[in-house]
Amino acid sequence: MKVAFQGETGAFSEEASLALFPESQPVPNPTFEAVFEAVRDGSSDRGVIPIENSLHGSVHQNYDLLREHALIITDEIQLRIRHNLLTVRGSNLENIRAVYSHPQALGQCRDFLRSTLAGVEIISSYDTAGAAKMVAEKNDPQCAAIAGAVAGTEYDLITLAANIESNHQNYTRFLALARSEDERPRAQERDVPMKTSIVYAQQDNVPGSLFKSLAVFALRDIDLFKIESRPLIGSPGKYLFYLDLAGSMSDEPVQNALRHLEEVAASVKILGTYAVGSIMDG
Amino acid sequence: MKVAFQGETGAFSEEASLALFPESQPVPNPTFEAVFEAVRDGSSDRGVIPIENSLHGSVHQNYDLLREHALIITDEIQLRIRHNLLTVRGSNLENIRAVYSHPQALGQCRDFLRSTLAGVEIISSYDTAGAAKMVAEKNDPQCAAIAGAVAGTEYDLITLAANIESNHQNYTRFLALARSEDERPRAQERDVPMKTSIVYAQQDNVPGSLFKSLAVFALRDIDLFKIESRPLIGSPGKYLFYLDLAGSMSDEPVQNALRHLEEVAASVKILGTYAVGSIMDG
Numbered sequence: 001m002k003v004a005f006q007g008e009t010g011a012f013s014e015e016a017s018l019a020l021f022p023e024s025q026p027v028p029n030p031t032f033e034a035v036f037e038a039v040r041d042g043s044s045d046r047g048v049i050p051i052e053n054s055l056h057g058s059v060h061q062n063y064d065l066l067r068e069h070a071l072i073i074t075d076e077i078q079l080r081i082r083h084n085l086l087t088v089r090g091s092n093l094e095n096i097r098a099v100y101s102h103p104q105a106l107g108q109c110r111d112f113l114r115s116t117l118a119g120v121e122i123i124s125s126y127d128t129a130g131a132a133k134m135v136a137e138k139n140d141p142q143c144a145a146i147a148g149a150v151a152g153t154e155y156d157l158i159t160l161a162a163n164i165e166s167n168h169q170n171y172t173r174f175l176a177l178a179r180s181e182d183e184r185p186r187a188q189e190r191d192v193p194m195k196t197s198i199v200y201a202q203q204d205n206v207p208g209s210l211f212k213s214l215a216v217f218a219l220r221d222i223d224l225f226k227i228e229s230r231p232l233i234g235s236p237g238k239y240l241f242y243l244d245l246a247g248s249m250s251d252e253p254v255q256n257a258l259r260h261l262e263e264v265a266a267s268v269k270i271l272g273t274y275a276v277g278s279i280m281d282g
Numbered sequence: 283m284k285v286a287f288q289g290e291t292g293a294f295s296e297e298a299s300l301a302l303f304p305e306s307q308p309v310p311n312p313t314f315e316a317v318f319e320a321v322r323d324g325s326s327d328r329g330v331i332p333i334e335n336s337l338h339g340s341v342h343q344n345y346d347l348l349r350e351h352a353l354i355i356t357d358e359i360q361l362r363i364r365h366n367l368l369t370v371r372g373s374n375l376e377n378i379r380a381v382y383s384h385p386q387a388l389g390q391c392r393d394f395l396r397s398t399l400a401g402v403e404i405i406s407s408y409d410t411a412g413a414a415k416m417v418a419e420k421n422d423p424q425c426a427a428i429a430g431a432v433a434g435t436e437y438d439l440i441t442l443a444a445n446i447e448s449n450h451q452n453y454t455r456f457l458a459l460a461r462s463e464d465e466r467p468r469a470q471e472r473d474v475p476m477k478t479s480i481v482y483a484q485q486d487n488v489p490g491s492l493f494k495s496l497a498v499f500a501l502r503d504i505d506l507f508k509i510e511s512r513p514l515i516g517s518p519g520k521y522l523f524y525l526d527l528a529g530s531m532s533d534e535p536v537q538n539a540l541r542h543l544e545e546v547a548a549s550v551k552i553l554g555t556y557a558v559g560s561i562m563d564g
Contacts, residue, residue, distance in 0.1 A: 056339070057339035107385050122407075124405065228509070
């Protein structure tokens with residue numbers, strides 16, 4: 001089984017892929033679009049993408065791709081994001097003159113960089129694992145990367161400092177995607193808590209239209225895990241809603257609620273039904 | 283009138299500050315915390331902070347600071363974010379060997395960097411205007427910055443390429459903050475559309491509790507501009523809600539709705555009541 005992820009070998013997305021599919025072969029891809037495309041054309045069996053981070057919020061780009069593509073969500077997992085300062089064997093903290101990482105990781109480690117590595121050059125890479133790979137290839141004791149522990153192991157780097165992220169409440173939620181015809185049968189789904197993700201657009205910006213759309217769930221005692229409005233730029237007063245609800249598409253109340261939602265919303269897209277994911281300390 | 287913003291002179295936050303308060307003196311600050319502190323201790327009369335971006339979503343850090351501080355929102359504005367490649371006079375695109383900018387701006391211009399500047403070193407700075415300032419100070423024709431047009435003018439740089447952001451639907455919403463005793467009287471607020479921002483926590487994770495909290499607005503025909511749930515890490519099943527509603531705290535239905543919300547929510551914090559802001563093409 002091949003699982004497409006965005007980034008280099010050793011990326012957090014690869015860690016999430018292996019946590020979800022331990023027997024699989026993760027396949028690196030340069031962009032999120034390439035991950036969706038690899039699943040769509042069958043060259044990968046699954047794709048794994050980040051959908052929200054506890055500090056940075058929803059990954060709107062991946063919500064847009066979910067809306068544009070016919071893929072469905074099959075699984076989720078939450079990964080604790082821990083950043084480490086990695087370098088080549090034989091070097092140490094005093095040697096470091098340049099630090100490479102993904103812009104978001106550099107931002108998350110801003111306090112560490114400002115205090116412990118003040119004056120050091122901070123250089124952006126396209127991903128954290130890619131930065132680790134480059135530092136390994138350069139083999140320059142003055143260069144370090146910020147990346148996860150898996151990338152350090154992958155590229156045989158040593159850890160100069162661990163858990164250097166400013167805010168330790170740093171979790172990313174990843175989703176696994178499949179073509180709908182490839183989704184595995186859910187024989188046991190009645191035994192585990194399930195979740196269903198949808199995106200919908202309001203019919204009009206009239207007072208109470210959001211309330212009406214949420215009534216379809218409340219009237220059936222269906223709980224919500226997530227709701228987020230997103231303004232549609234260029235259409236003032238129009239919004240998309242991201243919604244995660246408790247329950248499976250095979251539950252009759254969920255089916256009824258979504259049929260009811262179609263009556264009161266302009267458009268509804270079901271992104272998938274899947275088991276509520278575990279939290280993994282990366 | 284002094285207005286505190288985060289970043290160097292020429293930052294998008296400064297542009298927003300001057301758009302909101304044309305006669306004011308903007309004051310650069312190193313962090314968002316410093317902006318809140320400057321307003322709290324009276325060294326600045328207002329603070330201006332980004333609260334959400336159309337591509338990256340809500341700035342959770344500033345929502346956290348709003349919850350922790352006693353400041354209130356007095357105004358808002360939306361600024362179109364346009365990025366430019368800036369360098370010193372006499373240089374040109376072929377010369378450029380290193381590009382400096384804020385990590386988020388580098389990410390937003392990823393396509394341009396990959397296509398037009400492939401192989402060039404990409405270096406992170408703490409803000410876009412700070413990158414422009416540094417490039418001007420270096421006075422090295424091989425270095426360029428990605429920043430807004432205002433930063434280019436401020437540091438006397440030339441524009442090698444304009445509007446290089448991958449997605450042009452790039453808007454940031456900024457809020458102005460004041461101590462509640464410093465807020466100006468709102469004599470004319472009945473004449474302009476008003477907005478009120480709140481943060482609240484649910485009483486329990488029981489089915490329908492979100493619905494009940496939204497009912498307090500729907501029952502009074504109060505429209506919502508924004509709703510976003512944010513999981514409280516470490517408290518499974520507990521959420522905060524960010525909510526922007528149509529209307530002013532001086533409207534009786536809004537007062538009644540918020541009193542009603544206090545009955546059904548665990549905690550409610552009113553962040554401010556202010557005129558619906560304009561959209562400005564930066």
